[in-house]
Amino acid sequence: DLQAIKTVRTYLKKGWLIGIAPEGTRSPTHAMIEAKPGVAFLADKVDCPIVPVGISGSENSLKRMFTLQRPKITVNVGEPFKLPPIDRKNHEASLKRNTDEIMCQVAALLPPQYRGVYADHPRLIALLNQRV
Numbered sequence: 001d002l003q004a005i006k007t008v009r010t011y012l013k014k015g016w017l018i019g020i021a022p023e024g025t026r027s028p029t030h031a032m033i034e035a036k037p038g039v040a041f042l043a044d045k046v047d048c049p050i051v052p053v054g055i056s057g058s059e060n061s062l063k064r065m066f067t068l069q070r071p072k073i074t075v076n077v078g079e080p081f082k083l084p085p086i087d088r089k090n091h092e093a094s095l096k097r098n099t100d101e102i103m104c105q106v107a108a109l110l111p112p113q114y115r116g117v118y119a120d121h122p123r124l125i126a127l128l129n130q131r132v
Contacts, residue, residue: 005045012048019053022102030059031116032107040083040098049080050102054109076109 008018020042022035043050054076083101087094104124107115108131118124 005042008042009046012046017051022099022106027116029116031114032103032110032118034117035099035103037095037099039102040086040095043083043098043102044086047082049082050105051080052078052102052105052109054078054106054114056110056114078105078109081105 011018020039022039023033024036024038025033027033055073056076057071057073060071083098084094086098100118100121100123103118104121104127107118107121107124108127112119115124
């Protein structure tokens with residue numbers, strides 16, 4: 001959606017932050033599911049740093065609030081990073097690589113039970129090994 005890209009660019013130029021849920025929906029198991037490539041496409045078009053955010057513990061938050069219990073939600077914010085440009089000759093593979101990079105950066109901020117389809121991804125393993 002070209003209008004969405006223009007709108008995002010406008011807000012980023014004004015210094016705003018844009019939050020995006022790369023998976024496009026909520027996971028029924030609360031573990032990560034495969035992301036849509038739109039997030040990598042958008043990141044390429046607006047050429048801005050990405051700040052990964054991992055949120056865990058929200059699965060029972062609504063139920064707990066109704067029983068007047070405070071939910072324990074953890075928000076971990078990672079370091080900003082930039083993606084390499086999308087290779088026009090290998091567009092699909094390049095989009096997949098960048099999408100996986102975003103999701104592995106997020107997965108590295110989450111407890112193991114939330115990493116879902118990215119749990120065994122080689123890039124996630126490399127990121128986790130860098131922290132040791």
